[in-house]
Amino acid sequence: MDSRFVATILAICVLKHIVRQWISRRHHQVPKLSVPTGFGLFFGWVLIRYCIDPVLPNAIGFGVNVTGFRSYLNYIICFALVLFLSASCRRREDLLALVRWTGILSLVFALLLMPLALTKSMAVAQQLNSLGMFVTTFDNGLLRFVALPGFGCTLITLGLFPGLTGWSRVYRRIMIGIGVLAVIMGGNRGSFIIAFILLLVIAWVRRRLLGFCLVASSLVLCLVAFRYVGRSLQL
Numbered sequence: 001m002d003s004r005f006v007a008t009i010l011a012i013c014v015l016k017h018i019v020r021q022w023i024s025r026r027h028h029q030v031p032k033l034s035v036p037t038g039f040g041l042f043f044g045w046v047l048i049r050y051c052i053d054p055v056l057p058n059a060i061g062f063g064v065n066v067t068g069f070r071s072y073l074n075y076i077i078c079f080a081l082v083l084f085l086s087a088s089c090r091r092r093e094d095l096l097a098l099v100r101w102t103g104i105l106s107l108v109f110a111l112l113l114m115p116l117a118l119t120k121s122m123a124v125a126q127q128l129n130s131l132g133m134f135v136t137t138f139d140n141g142l143l144r145f146v147a148l149p150g151f152g153c154t155l156i157t158l159g160l161f162p163g164l165t166g167w168s169r170v171y172r173r174i175m176i177g178i179g180v181l182a183v184i185m186g187g188n189r190g191s192f193i194i195a196f197i198l199l200l201v202i203a204w205v206r207r208r209l210l211g212f213c214l215v216a217s218s219l220v221l222c223l224v225a226f227r228y229v230g231r232s233l234q235l
Contacts, residue, residue: 007077010084017088034086039079046075100165103158106151107175110182113151117143117185138187149191152182153198160202 035043055069089095116124120141128135134146156179158165159172167175183195
């Protein structure tokens, strides 16, 4: 997803947080910022790498004028997001609300992109590309959204944790079904593997030995099938 879009949404969220703090008369309190040790080491290494070989922003954005600053800009936005979450999500209720909204937005984008994939419209692809979403096509002309499997994996994960979302069993099953369909329509074998890994980790954490064995067996069968389809049928 385009860094400009993420930066815009983050700026709106920061503004909303400041206004809410001001209305609730808590603006005099200094926000507590915290970064996990792993995140701190990672972003610190990125900063060191930038200092070793610094690059400047690029106004045009294509051709010989590309400087490589955009990747560092993405790291800056991610670091700002981590700081904002540490300042705004201080209570359990805030974290649960964040998880629910993540599921709602993933559902909205999945339901929006899946019908668009069936249109085979290059005009739709061009419009979404201009908005910063990478769109390509399958051999049969269907649109392929690279971001779609990510939304599907999010829905699958949240659907398997009823304590986080508070959704009913029927609603969670619907979310899991939509998530699986989104991963399939994404057409990325890496996304299939990620989805299986999520299921493996969740089954292991929840001590579901039978489910863990079933998922592991399904993963092996899918990998064998991918290898057969890719080399034998050449689809």
